[in-house]
Amino acid sequence: MKRSPNQGFTPRLSIRSVASRARVSIATVSRTINHVSTVNAVLAARVWKAVDELNYFPNSQARALVSGKSKLLGLIISEITNPFFPELIQEFEKVAVERGYEILIGSTNYEPKTMELCARRMFERQVDGVAIMTFGIEQFLLDRFASDDVPVIFIDIPSKHPRSDILSVDYRAGIWEGVQHLAALGHRKVAFISGPLQHRSAGARKSAFLDCIRCAGIKPNQKWLIEGNHTLEGGRDAMQKILALPDLPTAIMCSNDMTAIGVQHALFDASLKIPEDFSLIGFDDIHLAEYTIPPLTTVQMSCKDLAQAAMTSLLSRLQPRKDKVEPEEPITTRLVVRRTTGPPKAS
Amino acid sequence: MKRSPNQGFTPRLSIRSVASRARVSIATVSRTINHVSTVNAVLAARVWKAVDELNYFPNSQARALVSGKSKLLGLIISEITNPFFPELIQEFEKVAVERGYEILIGSTNYEPKTMELCARRMFERQVDGVAIMTFGIEQFLLDRFASDDVPVIFIDIPSKHPRSDILSVDYRAGIWEGVQHLAALGHRKVAFISGPLQHRSAGARKSAFLDCIRCAGIKPNQKWLIEGNHTLEGGRDAMQKILALPDLPTAIMCSNDMTAIGVQHALFDASLKIPEDFSLIGFDDIHLAEYTIPPLTTVQMSCKDLAQAAMTSLLSRLQPRKDKVEPEEPITTRLVVRRTTGPPKAS
DNA sequence: CTGAAAGCGCTAACAA
DNA sequence: TTGTTAGCGCTTTCAG
Numbered sequence: 001m002k003r004s005p006n007q008g009f010t011p012r013l014s015i016r017s018v019a020s021r022a023r024v025s026i027a028t029v030s031r032t033i034n035h036v037s038t039v040n041a042v043l044a045a046r047v048w049k050a051v052d053e054l055n056y057f058p059n060s061q062a063r064a065l066v067s068g069k070s071k072l073l074g075l076i077i078s079e080i081t082n083p084f085f086p087e088l089i090q091e092f093e094k095v096a097v098e099r100g101y102e103i104l105i106g107s108t109n110y111e112p113k114t115m116e117l118c119a120r121r122m123f124e125r126q127v128d129g130v131a132i133m134t135f136g137i138e139q140f141l142l143d144r145f146a147s148d149d150v151p152v153i154f155i156d157i158p159s160k161h162p163r164s165d166i167l168s169v170d171y172r173a174g175i176w177e178g179v180q181h182l183a184a185l186g187h188r189k190v191a192f193i194s195g196p197l198q199h200r201s202a203g204a205r206k207s208a209f210l211d212c213i214r215c216a217g218i219k220p221n222q223k224w225l226i227e228g229n230h231t232l233e234g235g236r237d238a239m240q241k242i243l244a245l246p247d248l249p250t251a252i253m254c255s256n257d258m259t260a261i262g263v264q265h266a267l268f269d270a271s272l273k274i275p276e277d278f279s280l281i282g283f284d285d286i287h288l289a290e291y292t293i294p295p296l297t298t299v300q301m302s303c304k305d306l307a308q309a310a311m312t313s314l315l316s317r318l319q320p321r322k323d324k325v326e327p328e329e330p331i332t333t334r335l336v337v338r339r340t341t342g343p344p345k346a347s
Numbered sequence: 348m349k350r351s352p353n354q355g356f357t358p359r360l361s362i363r364s365v366a367s368r369a370r371v372s373i374a375t376v377s378r379t380i381n382h383v384s385t386v387n388a389v390l391a392a393r394v395w396k397a398v399d400e401l402n403y404f405p406n407s408q409a410r411a412l413v414s415g416k417s418k419l420l421g422l423i424i425s426e427i428t429n430p431f432f433p434e435l436i437q438e439f440e441k442v443a444v445e446r447g448y449e450i451l452i453g454s455t456n457y458e459p460k461t462m463e464l465c466a467r468r469m470f471e472r473q474v475d476g477v478a479i480m481t482f483g484i485e486q487f488l489l490d491r492f493a494s495d496d497v498p499v500i501f502i503d504i505p506s507k508h509p510r511s512d513i514l515s516v517d518y519r520a521g522i523w524e525g526v527q528h529l530a531a532l533g534h535r536k537v538a539f540i541s542g543p544l545q546h547r548s549a550g551a552r553k554s555a556f557l558d559c560i561r562c563a564g565i566k567p568n569q570k571w572l573i574e575g576n577h578t579l580e581g582g583r584d585a586m587q588k589i590l591a592l593p594d595l596p597t598a599i600m601c602s603n604d605m606t607a608i609g610v611q612h613a614l615f616d617a618s619l620k621i622p623e624d625f626s627l628i629g630f631d632d633i634h635l636a637e638y639t640i641p642p643l644t645t646v647q648m649s650c651k652d653l654a655q656a657a658m659t660s661l662l663s664r665l666q667p668r669k670d671k672v673e674p675e676e677p678i679t680t681r682l683v684v685r686r687t688t689g690p691p692k693a694s
Numbered sequence: 695c696t697g698a699a700a701g702c703g704c705t706a707a708c709a710a
Numbered sequence: 711t712t713g714t715t716a717g718c719g720c721t722t723t724c725a726g
Contacts, residue, residue: 126406
């Protein structure tokens, strides 16, 4: 088999080509393109000229090998098909590319096995750090990253791993606004469709709701606490379950927007109107929430903030910079009132 | 600066660690893990045992460097925020991982500059191949890939690059069904909201529409041919333009589903009903189309097929296998009738 | 300030 | 069949 990927034809464009064209050593080329300040300006100019003429750029594999830094960041998400995540990815990509990193995306599809596979893929590619933005992760995987000394960041899950960090989200703030909004409208009977409860942050959302509802002086009704799965279908099914109940709530809060959209659909199928028959509040404020019919009232969690905070924290752990690590403030959430909430029917 | 990424502490787990633990040479380890059949079973067993005990996996950077294959595939898309693309990415990820590849995603956001940057990122990471799934690409970038001998695959844009391939999509089939469906319902006045026309495949969709409309014996009205931008906002704005026209169409076809959802929104805002006041047909059949209110009638283009075909073609170019390259059949499209179409109002 | 040379972890000749 | 060795393209000592 041939050594060269290039059919043994053109000698692959390497640092050597630049060196010989610029009549300097490869070391000088390396220093120049890495902006080492000690390089003689004349030589540097020659190097840049050669780089330009040859249209050269360094082989990042080789760089990674010698430096031990792949400049690759893992991003593990639950499911790329859930619109929340693309919005998150977009921010990640932006920040990462700005800082010279590339992102490797892995979707777990909520399956522990797939999650394990994702983690393994990340290891094999020697990612410099990993952001775990799923709604839950197995502890042993975290330990694995820890033992490899790979910085990790994730939401809500505390860990003793020294190079890891938790991004805390203040779910309560937004949910509290939502509950208050509902209460002010006159609702006393509000249901909650949660995410998959084995996932930590889904649990956190639900507890926050329960907490708020009690603070508002409303006694939560177990029958109105349904477990969904953060998908559209899950929301629709959950709402259908609620509709089958003898005693109906007047408002529904959901653990994410996709669930809420599923609810809208179930209600549409049942010829029920929003907000006349039921008030509805989502969570996340995905782009689409503004465009459902009617536009969805929802709790906004800025995925811009989330991604920024995650990246900043990761990168600060990777390249300890002068600018000290900012004190981690929790990501806040707030209610965005649109048109799926109104006074309850019977009131 | 330290050489070792590992703080000079533990000697990083490498092929050498496995070799010494298994009491064989590194070559034998390499052969074993690469399933070269000539390895003695006893030694192989020792190697696997060591691999297992140490929890070793090869450094893909090093592999890439020596083999000239990064096992990285570029995937350039328009905008990850458009739900069509995550569905595509999901398929790509699946197929790629199955075949031992990793995917690097780049979003162009419809900006030529960003597209160029994406291409550059791909080059730098030495991707083995690139799938360009945007709605358009600059020729010079293709040439660049060509000169680097990187296989490329894309939609709709012919190229003379020998290692590139075009995935052709039979837009006409589905659009024809859509037009016929509308005609059968009694519509004679149908508008079309296109994508950004500088993008080739957006153009292809529009021509297909024009073609079909004429075949159906309807004379297209220039006023009802609006250029959108494949986003929700674009669809809404376009529909608002249409609504301002003195002579209104009775049905709207859109170049993609997001545009159609924007139309739904504009109509909702104007208190107009679908399908009573206007019939509406989208394009793509994204997951969400099933869940708009009312559910969107749309032309389905299987992104599963698309991704599969793209990957197959790319991989076949990378690892010429026994199984000859399947003759490329065009991706077909078909109408999915849901609930946004009905007889025209005035008829 | 510059160049020669070592070596990152791995694969593939080549020799034994 | 196995081990030794030469690089892949780059960064970084270490002499000069």
